[in-house]
Amino acid sequence: xxxxxxxxxxxxxxxxxxxxxxxxxxxxxxxxxxxxxxxxxxxxxxxxxxxxxxxxxxxxxxxxxxxxxxxxxxxxxxxxxxxxxxxxxxxxxxxxxxxxxxxxxxxxxxxxxxxxxxxxxxxxxxxxxxxxxxxxxxxxxxxxxxxxxxxxxxxxxxxxxxxxxxxxxxxxxxxxxxxxxxxxxxxxxxxxxxxxxxxxxxxxxxxxxxxxxxxxxxxxxxxxxxxxxxxxxxxxxxxxxxxxxxxxxxxxxxxxxxxxxxxxxxxxxxxxxxxxxxxxxxxxxxxxxxxxxxxxxxxxxxxxxxxxxxxxxxxxxxxxxxxxxxxxxxxxxxxxxxxxxxxxxxxxxxxxxxxxxxxxxxxxxxxxxxxxxxxxxxxxxxxxxxxxxxxxxxxxxxxxxxxxxxxxxxxxxxxxxxxxxxxxxxxxxxxxxxxxxxxxxxxxxxxxxxxxxxxxxxxxxxxxxxxxxxxxxxxxxxxxxxxxxxxxxxxxxxxxxxxxxxxxxxxxxxxxxxxxxxxxxxxxxxxxxxxxxxxxxxxxxxxxxxxxxxxxxxxxxxxxxxxxxxxxxxxxxxxxxxxxxxxxxxxxxxxxxxxxxxxxxxxxxxxxxxxxxxxxxxxxxxxxx
Amino acid sequence: xxxxxxxxxxxxxxxxxxxxxxxxxxxxxxxxxxxxxxxxxxxxxxxxxxxxxxxxxxxxxxxxxxxxxxxxxxxxxxxxxxxxxxxxxxxxxxxxxxxxxxxxxxxxxxxxxxxxxxxxxxxxxxxxxxxxxxxxxxxxxxxxxxxxxxxxxxxxxxxxxxxxxxxxxxxxxxxxxxxxxxxxxxxxxxxxxxxxxxxxxxxxxxxxxx
Numbered sequence: 001x002x003x004x005x006x007x008x009x010x011x012x013x014x015x016x017x018x019x020x021x022x023x024x025x026x027x028x029x030x031x032x033x034x035x036x037x038x039x040x041x042x043x044x045x046x047x048x049x050x051x052x053x054x055x056x057x058x059x060x061x062x063x064x065x066x067x068x069x070x071x072x073x074x075x076x077x078x079x080x081x082x083x084x085x086x087x088x089x090x091x092x093x094x095x096x097x098x099x100x101x102x103x104x105x106x107x108x109x110x111x112x113x114x115x116x117x118x119x120x121x122x123x124x125x126x127x128x129x130x131x132x133x134x135x136x137x138x139x140x141x142x143x144x145x146x147x148x149x150x151x152x153x154x155x156x157x158x159x160x161x162x163x164x165x166x167x168x169x170x171x172x173x174x175x176x177x178x179x180x181x182x183x184x185x186x187x188x189x190x191x192x193x194x195x196x197x198x199x200x201x202x203x204x205x206x207x208x209x210x211x212x213x214x215x216x217x218x219x220x221x222x223x224x225x226x227x228x229x230x231x232x233x234x235x236x237x238x239x240x241x242x243x244x245x246x247x248x249x250x251x252x253x254x255x256x257x258x259x260x261x262x263x264x265x266x267x268x269x270x271x272x273x274x275x276x277x278x279x280x281x282x283x284x285x286x287x288x289x290x291x292x293x294x295x296x297x298x299x300x301x302x303x304x305x306x307x308x309x310x311x312x313x314x315x316x317x318x319x320x321x322x323x324x325x326x327x328x329x330x331x332x333x334x335x336x337x338x339x340x341x342x343x344x345x346x347x348x349x350x351x352x353x354x355x356x357x358x359x360x361x362x363x364x365x366x367x368x369x370x371x372x373x374x375x376x377x378x379x380x381x382x383x384x385x386x387x388x389x390x391x392x393x394x395x396x397x398x399x400x401x402x403x404x405x406x407x408x409x410x411x412x413x414x415x416x417x418x419x420x421x422x423x424x425x426x427x428x429x430x431x432x433x434x435x436x437x438x439x440x441x442x443x444x445x446x447x448x449x450x451x452x453x454x455x456x457x458x459x460x461x462x463x464x465x466x467x468x469x470x471x472x473x474x475x476x477x478x479x480x481x482x483x484x485x486x487x488x489x490x491x492x493x494x495x496x497x498x499x500x501x502x503x504x505x506x507x508x509x510x511x512x513x514x515x516x517x518x519x520x521x522x523x524x525x526x527x528x529x530x531x532x533x534x535x536x537x538x539x540x541x542x543x544x545x546x547x548x549x550x551x552x553x554x555x556x557x558x559x560x561x562x563x564x565x566x567x568x569x570x571x572x573x574x575x576x577x578x579x580x581x582x583x584x585x586x587x588x589x590x591x592x593x594x595x596x597x598x599x600x601x602x603x604x605x606x607x608x609x610x611x612x613x614x615x616x617x618x619x620x621x622x623x624x625x
Numbered sequence: 626x627x628x629x630x631x632x633x634x635x636x637x638x639x640x641x642x643x644x645x646x647x648x649x650x651x652x653x654x655x656x657x658x659x660x661x662x663x664x665x666x667x668x669x670x671x672x673x674x675x676x677x678x679x680x681x682x683x684x685x686x687x688x689x690x691x692x693x694x695x696x697x698x699x700x701x702x703x704x705x706x707x708x709x710x711x712x713x714x715x716x717x718x719x720x721x722x723x724x725x726x727x728x729x730x731x732x733x734x735x736x737x738x739x740x741x742x743x744x745x746x747x748x749x750x751x752x753x754x755x756x757x758x759x760x761x762x763x764x765x766x767x768x769x770x771x772x773x774x775x776x777x778x779x780x781x782x783x784x785x786x787x788x789x790x791x792x793x794x795x796x797x798x799x800x801x802x803x804x805x806x807x808x809x810x811x812x813x814x815x816x817x818x819x820x821x822x823x824x825x826x827x828x829x830x831x832x833x834x835x
Contacts, residue, residue, distance in 0.1 A: 109656050178663040182656055191638030220674035233760050233767035241686040246678055253674075318636035358663070388792075431670045527642050529635035538635040547644035558653040565641050568653035571802050598680075609785060617794055618801035 003523065004024050009551045010520040016575055017501065025575040028113035028519060031117050033097025034415060035368060036595055037408075039092035039122055041486075042542060043081050046129075051079035055472040056222075061460035071456035074138040077132075079142030080162065084169060085125045087262035087400050092117075092512040094407055094432050095265060096417065101179065101510035101517060102190025102198045104526045104540075105570055106556040109182035112579050112615060117176040119583035123300040124168035127590055131161040138162035141454065143255065144225070145249040146236040151229045153304070157594065163222040164590050170215040171586065174225060177208035177215075188498045189509070189540075191528035192564045198531075203268025204287045205259040206296035212454075213300070214257035219251035230596055232373070244594045245310060252303040263395065264292055266403035267334055270356050272301040272337050273410050277353035278345025278508040281532055284337040291330040293338075298327050308379045317376060324374035330368055335360065350504070351425035355406035358433050362398025366391055369444065384454070388446025393440045405432075413503050417515040418496035431481025438474025507532035521570060525557050528564070563600040578615035585611050658811070659802030665815045668779065672819045675772050676826055682764050690765045694831030700824055703743055707817040708784040710739035714810045721795060721806055729795055735816045736813055739785040748776055751808050772823055775815075777785050783809075801832055 016026035018435050058065045067076060096114060102108055108114045131137045136157040140149045149159045184201050225247070227233040234240045236247055275282040282288060287515070304312065304320040338360060347353065368392040373379045382388065405428075413419050446467050451458060458464055502511040509533055513522050525548040526533065526540035532539050541547070548558070554572040559565055585608035592601035640646075682691040717732025751770065758766040786809040796805040 110660065113660075117736065160657075178660055178667075182659045186653075186656060186659065190642035193633075212663060213670050216667050217674045218668040220671060220678065224678070224767075227760075227767065227771065231760070232766045234762070235767050237764065240763035241682060241689070241691055242767070243682055243685050246681050249681060250674060250678065317645075325647075366796055524682060527635075527638045529631055529638050536631055538638075542639065545642075545644035547647040548642065550647075557647070558655070566646060566650060568655070569647075569650045570653040570656065571799070584806070589680050615795075616789065618798070 006549055006551060007518065007523060010523070010549070011518060012351050013551065013554050014519040021577075022125075023350065024580050025115075025577050027573060027579070029096050029100050029107050029111065029114055029576055030415075030519075032094050032114055033095075035118055036089055036093025036096055036121070037621075038184070039118075040086050040093055040408075043085040043125060044090070044334045047078050047081035047086055047284065047481065049082065050074050054078060054480060055475045057456060057471040058468050060469065061462075061465055062457055066360045066456065068456045069139060070394060071191060072141075073137040073456065075160070077128075079182075080128065080138070081125075082529060083258070083262070084141050084166065085128070085364065087205060087396065088173060088258070088437065090172070090404055091207075091262065091265035091269075091400070094181055094269060094404075094411070095180060095200065096176070098189070098411065098510055099183060099201060099204060100218035101513060101521060102508050103192060103201060104509050104528065105183065105187035105441050106521045106525070106554070107120065108179050109186055109570070110179050110289050112573050112576050113175050113179050114479065115174045115568065115576075116579035116583055117179065119173070119580050120172040123583055124172060124589040124590075126501060127168060127587060128161055128165035133160060133195060136161060143251060144247075145516075146228075146383075146432060147227065148527050149225060149229075150236065153576070160226065160620050163225045164594050167219055167226075168223050168590050170203070170219050172293075173211050174215050174311075177211035179213075181203050181207040187556055187570065188564045189526045189528050190557065190559055190560055190561075190564055190566050192424070194562055195286075195295050196528055198294070199271040199285070199288060199336045200268035203264045203271075203292050207264050210257040210261050210296050210299065214254045214261075217255035218258075218260060221247060224250070230593075245307070246309050248310065252306045253300075256303040256306065257296070257299050259395075260296055263399050266359075266433065267409075268408045269403050269410075270371070271334075271401050272506075273356050273406055274341055275345070276410075277348045277350055277356070277506050278342045279348065280345035281507070281535075282335075282337060283340040283344060285375050285531065287333050288337045288463065290331060291521055292332040295327060295330040298301065298323060298330070302327060305374060305379070308376055309383045314376075319373050321376050327375075328367060328371045331363075335364060335367075350409075350431070351420060351422055352406045352410035352504075355402050355409060355425060358429060359398055359406060362394055362402060362433075362436070366394025366398045369394060371419050378409060382447055384452055385447040385453045386443045386453055389424075390440050390443035390447060393443075394414050395437075397436055397440075402432075405429075408489065410504070411510075412493065413499035414494075414510060414517070416493040417499055418493055419499050419503060420492040420496060422489050424484060428481045428484035431484060432478050432583075433481075435474050435477030435479070437479055439471050439478055440474070442470050442474075446471075467526050502534065507535040509540070525550065543577055573618070578611055582608055582611040628711040635804060650812065652797065652799070652802055654797035654802050654804055657808050661811050663811065664798060668815065669819065671775065672772075672822065674789070675775060676823065678770065679768050679827060682768060686765075690758075690831055691763055692765075695750070695754045695757070695828065697751075697832060699746050700828045703746050703750075704821065704824055706739050706742050706746070707820050711737050711739055711817050713739075714813055718810055730791060732816060733791050733806070733809070734806075736810075737784055737791075740780050740787070743780055744777060767775065770825065774825060776820060779816050781817070783813050786812055788821070820833040 014032070016028055017021040053066065054071065057063055057071055062417055066621035112243055138144070138158040138161055140154060140159060144159065144162060147153060162431065218340065224235040228235055234242050234245045236242045238244060271282055271288055301323045302320055304317060305324045308317055369387070373382060373391060375389065385417040409425055414523070446464060451464050493618065499515045501515055502514060509526060512526070523540060524541040524543040526539065529538035556570050556572060557566050558570045559569040560567050585604055589601055589608065592604050713732050715734045717729040720728035760766045760770045790809040791803045793805050794801050797804055
């Protein structure tokens with residue numbers, strides 16, 4: 001068998017042309033994954049600039065750098081950008097890139113839907129940021145409580161931008177979730193039974209289920225807000241049988257699972273990284289999987305802990321407090337599994353591991369501050385004080401940003417084919433770690449001293465100025481650390497040493513492909529006999545008759561959900577312009593709704609329907625999914 | 626530790642994925658059906674969110690509905706129309722399994738007609754009820770019209786799926802590897818199921834408790 005000829009044939013089938021048309025029509029999960037990560041990092045930078053602006057305003061008492069309305073807009077955009085448009089999609093991007101490679105499939109189950117999810121995500125973020133040049137930014141935080149966000153108290157288009165862009169965003173996330181679930185349960189390589197699946201696949205599955213259920217609740221909440229603001233509906237008006245707390249109930253039922261969605265795949269990535277750099281398999285694989293799934297499941301039962309100060313009955317709030325404390329058990333199981341893995345292994349302090357250790361320490365602190373606020377009396381003292389942003393950022397930066405950097409140092413060699421510079425990575429890490437703690441630890445002290453959050457300034461003479469100044473300095477040090485890593489990524493991806501397929505001597509399937517991987521993944525669909533395909537003696541691509549090459553069309557193997565026994569051959573679609581067109585059509589609908597032009601909205605919907613038909617139309621060559 | 630050696634597992638897996646097995650595998654037609662089930666799951670949650678809102682308001686309200694509840698005549702007719710259309714679709718599915726494509730297409734056309742009848746009836750019902758309460762008048766009006774309009778929108782999606790299914794191969798083919806008829810019918814059953822759900826939760830109880 002002529003490997004070069006086969007490889008050329010497969011490349012011809014799977015590769016997208018290197019021109020503008022190829023860029024707009026590609027459905028290659030590797031390209032889309034890199035786009036997701038790049039776009040999410042762009043939003044991270046924008047949100048970071050917003051944070052640095054806020055910190056200038058708060059560096060000293062009674063500053064007038066930003067007036068109150070502008071400050072509100074900046075902190076709203078900071079929170080919304082970071083929580084929605086950075087934290088979720090960056091992890092989606094890693095999963096989109098990695099999951100097919102890790103499970104031995106040639107692409108996701110529905111590649112065109114994958115492309116559509118990316119375009120919708122990009123356009124939803126652009127849609128939100130159109131509010132910046134037209135000076136109509138939302139100003140009610142990332143949580144948008146009513147009645148402040150009703151038209152009467154928030155005139156202008158700010159909250160409309162917010163609500164509509166979020167509904168637009170949920171389409172991306174839900175479509176992506178459906179795609180992940182079908183991919184993971186249908187296209188695992190033969191032999192990759194459930195108990196041999198990488199942990200990142202379990203995390204992705206869990207958050208996909210969470211997404212499907214929770215995002216729809218956000219759609220309901222934002223729809224109610226839009227109907228109230230545009231058409232005078234009365235969902236939240238207590239004088240007309242409505243209830244302002246209804247917003248909070250619907251929003252937090254979505255938003256609490258959302259914080260697990262931005263957390264669990266990061267822990268999944270850590271569960272891939274720590275074993276490799278401890279030179280041994282993870283301890284307690286089954287427990288880590290169970291902890292992940294249970295965190296997601298019990299995460300549906302704790303949302304009221306964001307509403308402890310609303311005056312609900314003690315009985316119901318106590319239930320939610322208990323559930324919130326229970327969730328910490330599952331995270332603790334994961335932490336102990338990682339610690340045991342390191343203890344029983346031989347730790348290698350390469351850059352990914354250094355960031356993973358940073359994650360571990362920050363997440364433990366953040367998690368502990370969370371369990372404290374799960375206690376009702378403690379929460380009543382500290383709700384809406386600076387304790388809460390301290391907790392939030394320890395868990396979000398600790399358990400999302402640090403794992404993302406660990407993941408970037410770990411997988412950029414695979415994506416770019418070149419190693420990142422280790423010394424620069426260490427410099428960046430310490431700047432980020434010291435800067436972060438200098439910024440957010442004093443926030444806990446401020447919270448305990450009673451400084452309220454979401455304020456544009458504070459009076460002098462309360463003893464808060466030195467801590468606020470330290471926080472601002474720390475934030476800038478953290479930002480410099482982030483910048484150092486970005487420079488490292490950019491320069492090393494052009495001039496770093498060649499990485500080869502498996503520079504870390506890792507165990508999972510993505511490391512058996514070239515760096516960067518060929519467009520078709522691996523030459524033969526592999527067979528799997530253990531959890532650690534590259535560490536065991538089984539030869540994954542042993543295929544003497546070449547039956548698992550599947551080079552007649554774009555094909556991959558479908559297997560059973562539990563035991564991954566081959567059951568069918570799946571035809572995969574060719575590249576298509578329709579995912580992009582449909583995403584543009586939806587952007588048109590969103591714009592028409594924003595401007596309250598219902599005839600234009602109806603027209604845009606009709607255009608979308610035509611594009612959807614076009615997408616699904618049986619073509620002469622490939623398939624439509 | 627397992628008593629089965631890694632080598633044995635490896636040989637077993639290779640046997641399951643041997644050249645002979647792979648060459649005889651059928652084409653995969655299930656991804657569309659899986660996708661449809663998951664899409665239905667997400668849509669069901671929209672309705673559960675709407676019904677939660679309904680109950681939350683009802684629980685906290687002094688009297689609910691604040692004014693006269695909508696009449697049940699048209700909702701009963703709609704329920705009958707939708708259930709009948711499901712029966713027809715199921716008969717069409719069985720006919721398709723027996724190879725009768727024409728009957729299946731007729732079933733789809735009947736489903737499309739049922740959707741049109743539903744919209745006509747629902748609009749009539751709204752026009753009648755708007756003289757009693759408007760969506761801007763109080764939260765009952767807001768939630769009532771929202772729930773039924775959202776449901777109507779889902780039925781319109783179902784009708785679009787009928788039109789699409791009438792134009793493409795009903796069963797999996799090389800160029801269309803999905804079960805167009807089956808997935809469409811599945812969506813319509815879901816739409817009927819949610820109608821029955823909101824009918825039982827929103828339309829009926831005010832007439833029992835008054």
